Amino acid sequence: MARIGIDIGGTFLKAGVVTDDGRVLASASLPTGAGRPADAIIADIAAVARKAAESAGLPMTEIELVGAGCPGTCDRQTGTVEYANNLDFVNVPLGKELSRLLALPVYVENDANVAVLAEHVAGAARGADDCVCVTLGTGVGAGVMVGGRLLTGCNASGGELGHMVICEGGEPCTCGRNGCWESYASVTALIRQTRAAMQAHPDSLLWQQASSLDRVDGRTPFEAMQQGDPVAAAVIEQYLRYVAAGIVNVINIFQPEVLCIGGAISRQGDTLLDPIRRQVVQERYSRYADRQTRLCVAELGNLAGIVGAAFLDRF
Amino acid sequence: MARIGIDIGGTFLKAGVVTDDGRVLASASLPTGAGRPADAIIADIAAVARKAAESAGLPMTEIELVGAGCPGTCDRQTGTVEYANNLDFVNVPLGKELSRLLALPVYVENDANVAVLAEHVAGAARGADDCVCVTLGTGVGAGVMVGGRLLTGCNASGGELGHMVICEGGEPCTCGRNGCWESYASVTALIRQTRAAMQAHPDSLLWQQASSLDRVDGRTPFEAMQQGDPVAAAVIEQYLRYVAAGIVNVINIFQPEVLCIGGAISRQGDTLLDPIRRQVVQERYSRYADRQTRLCVAELGNLAGIVGAAFLDRF
Numbered sequence: 244m245a246r247i248g249i250d251i252g253g254t255f256l257k258a259g260v261v262t263d264d265g266r267v268l269a270s271a272s273l274p275t276g277a278g279r280p281a282d283a284i285i286a287d288i289a290a291v292a293r294k295a296a297e298s299a300g301l302p303m304t305e306i307e308l309v310g311a312g313c314p315g316t317c318d319r320q321t322g323t324v325e326y327a328n329n330l331d332f333v334n335v336p337l338g339k340e341l342s343r344l345l346a347l348p349v350y351v352e353n354d355a356n357v358a359v360l361a362e363h364v365a366g367a368a369r370g371a372d373d374c375v376c377v378t379l380g381t382g383v384g385a386g387v388m389v390g391g392r393l394l395t396g397c398n399a400s401g402g403e404l405g406h407m408v409i410c411e412g413g414e415p416c417t418c419g420r421n422g423c424w425e426s427y428a429s430v431t432a433l434i435r436q437t438r439a440a441m442q443a444h445p446d447s448l449l450w451q452q453a454s455s456l457d458r459v460d461g462r463t464p465f466e467a468m469q470q471g472d473p474v475a476a477a478v479i480e481q482y483l484r485y486v487a488a489g490i491v492n493v494i495n496i497f498q499p500e501v502l503c504i505g506g507a508i509s510r511q512g513d514t515l516l517d518p519i520r521r522q523v524v525q526e527r528y529s530r531y532a533d534r535q536t537r538l539c540v541a542e543l544g545n546l547a548g549i550v551g552a553a554f555l556d557r558f
Numbered sequence: 559m560a561r562i563g564i565d566i567g568g569t570f571l572k573a574g575v576v577t578d579d580g581r582v583l584a585s586a587s588l589p590t591g592a593g594r595p596a597d598a599i600i601a602d603i604a605a606v607a608r609k610a611a612e613s614a615g616l617p618m619t620e621i622e623l624v625g626a627g628c629p630g631t632c633d634r635q636t637g638t639v640e641y642a643n644n645l646d647f648v649n650v651p652l653g654k655e656l657s658r659l660l661a662l663p664v665y666v667e668n669d670a671n672v673a674v675l676a677e678h679v680a681g682a683a684r685g686a687d688d689c690v691c692v693t694l695g696t697g698v699g700a701g702v703m704v705g706g707r708l709l710t711g712c713n714a715s716g717g718e719l720g721h722m723v724i725c726e727g728g729e730p731c732t733c734g735r736n737g738c739w740e741s742y743a744s745v746t747a748l749i750r751q752t753r754a755a756m757q758a759h760p761d762s763l764l765w766q767q768a769s770s771l772d773r774v775d776g777r778t779p780f781e782a783m784q785q786g787d788p789v790a791a792a793v794i795e796q797y798l799r800y801v802a803a804g805i806v807n808v809i810n811i812f813q814p815e816v817l818c819i820g821g822a823i824s825r826q827g828d829t830l831l832d833p834i835r836r837q838v839v840q841e842r843y844s845r846y847a848d849r850q851t852r853l854c855v856a857e858l859g860n861l862a863g864i865v866g867a868a869f870l871d872r873f
Contacts, residue, residue, distance in 0.1 A: 373711060373712050389704045390705070395813070396688060396814060396844075397814060398844055398847035399847070400810075400843060400844035401813035404810075404811060407810060407811060411724050411725045411799075411800065484726075491723070492722040495718040496718065497711055497716055498711020498713050498715050498716035499712065525734075528718045529711075531631065532715050534712050535713065
């Protein structure tokens with residue numbers, strides 16, 4: 244028997260057929276068409292699941308269960324998406340509907356929680372019952388496992404590490420607070436920081452990487468730094484200081500066995516990790532402990548949503 | 559049968575005989591004499607336990623087990639205190655030695671973790687499997703329960719919420735970082751903030767509450783505020799903003815059922831809680847959730863160390 248994992252994103256719906264040991268046999272995708280009525284989106288989620296099974300050459304009767312990772316607040320017990328801003332979902336009975344359409348058991352969970360499950364089952368945190376996965380993307384997402392269980396809190400909204408203030412009274416965050424980690428450590432924040440540096444330094448090589456402020460993306464400052472631009476190097480240094488401030492907080496709070504960083508920026512590998520590791524060693528509260536958190540890059544990349552969702556029945 | 563809980567403090571060793579439902583039958587105390595060799599302190603810990611049993615009129619054969627809460631990093635499995643700064647303990651086999659001296663099973667745990675157990679068993683967080691207890695004292699201590707288990711991390715150093723940076727690059731903290739919650743929300747921090755306001759405002763009523771900077775304590779600004787001093791009111795307002803910033807962080811991270819605040823400052827009751835509650839409602843990430851964290855004052859006060867330690871066998 245195999246299982247299907249579904250990654251419900253703001254842009255694409257992706258489904259994959261996954262074996263019991265975490266290999267993806269085949270996958271499929273469809274545009275999300277966010278903003279459409281929930282029913283129409285759910286019909287396409289069922290369609291993409293069937294398409295994935297077809298690609299794998301398996302009839303749906305060979306599929307044991309379906310798991311779906313969805314942005315926003317999801318109630319595991321009922322399978323309801325209580326609130327998902329970028330899908331315009333409020334109290335949508337996703338699990339129930341999908342289960343009816345596919346005639347299979349369906350599990351629903353927040354997408355950041357799904358990402359940490361993926362790393363726990365088949366990625367960087369294999370075998371680590373205490374682990375955290377932080378995703379540096381448009382925002383800062385996070386999933387936390389404590390003692391082999393997902394941290395969800397009393398209302399399924401737990402684990403929002405990105406909305407931990409690290410600079411009290413600082414930059415405004417989309418959540419309404421000021422100074423959240425997300426507003427300093429997301430790719431969106433890095434782009435903002437890069438643009439500010441470009442405006443202050445008209446001679447910087449950053450202007451050769453991105454001919455206008457509109458063209459700046461998360462790679463721009465890393466590429467300019469590699470070409471020797473000191474302005475870009477300063478942007479990255481400060482950005483990583485913010486990333487590390489939150490990482491040290493997370494370590495002091497959870498002391499996980501493994502903390503992995505995912506999202507587009509994690510492709511920078513040791514350029515990203517080395518400065519963070521130095522700050523962690525300098526600042527962690529547990530400096531006298533024999534066991535220390537292993538900091539690494541998430542392994543599953545774009546497959547995390549599919550693989551983690553496929554194993555929601557186990558957690 | 560009854561149990562003995564021991565609260566190992568930097569100044570006093572306190573022991574209490576506790577019933578199975580959390581009532582303290584009798585207690586006893588001795589000076590800690592910190593700085594003495596560990597053996598001498600452990601002998602006195604055994605002595606204070608015997609003294610408590612005697613006060614309760616119970617022979618030691620009527621005692622089922624002993625639990626001890628100790629500052630610093632404690633390994634639950636081995637009963638070893640790995641590091642306790644203010645006792646000058648490094649790898650002290652407290653559990654083993656105490657068990658030998660008293661001929662009873664002994665459980666050892668960090669004192670902030672013990673405090674949350676006390677509230678969970680017999681205080682403000684009764685029945686709440688997800689709960690946090692934050693103690694605003696000389697430092698900011700914290701104990702966290704997730705799914706009915708203590709959060710200790712992979713190395714027994716987890717749950718150090720006081721060493722979460724809330725003001726990146728801010729005030730130096732005793733842990734070596736800059737801008738930790740502890741360096742803004744502890745009583746020590748409030749005293750520092752009060753002294754700074756006194757120096758800036760020689761006419762403030764604060765000078766009547768404390769005739770010199772040396773005499774400022776945690777009550778000084780609250781008392782001057784109650785007498786109508788606007789300078790004291792501004793100190794308290796800013797202090798509570800820092801406290802609340804960390805509290806909202808803790809809620810966004812854990813979404814506990816109950817978050818209780820202990821320590822000397824918690825005696826201020828609603829003067830403390832009301833402004834924090836307002837900020838929580840305004841800033842929490844879970845504003846759409848039906849269930850929200852209940853914020854309250856810890857109930858067990860000075861007994862928390864004894865009561866929580868007495869139930870270490872259950873967690």
